[in-house]
Amino acid sequence: MSAYSSQNPPSPPQSQRTQASSREAFSRNLALGALIALFILSLAWELWLAPTGRGTLAIKALPLALPMLGLWRYRLYTFRWLSLMIWLYFAEGAVRAASEGGVGMRLAMVEVFLSVLIFVACAMQVRLRLAAAKAHTAGDEPA
16 A cells, blocks of 8 residues: 555545435426426417417427426426527517407417416526535535
8 A cells, every 4th residue: 555545535426416406396397387388288279279370380389399308307408498499489479469369369378478487497497406516516625
């Protein structure tokens, strides 16, 4: 045994979080639930409730299916880009709420509400995860 190894004991393995906190789980579930609701709303709106034309606008629901698996797996990158993409659905809902009447206007207001809910949940997830990572790295540094 060398003098170097006896003076410097091996550092303990760094622990990584494997469980999400209850607030992280809540924000993920909120984002995922609202995303699924917006996906179903988009399909139902354009195919049955108040179709525009031949229902070809139902294709707008397809991009909403992409982030579902990433949200389910707590992928931080998915939360980040979804929080930006969701503003397209907010804008569409706001324009249609202002320009349509009756059922279309009510559906557009629900779309706006769900879009804001998804954004808030994604922002909450990102902030919680970054704060937890910062606290974790601060705890690993020697004093």
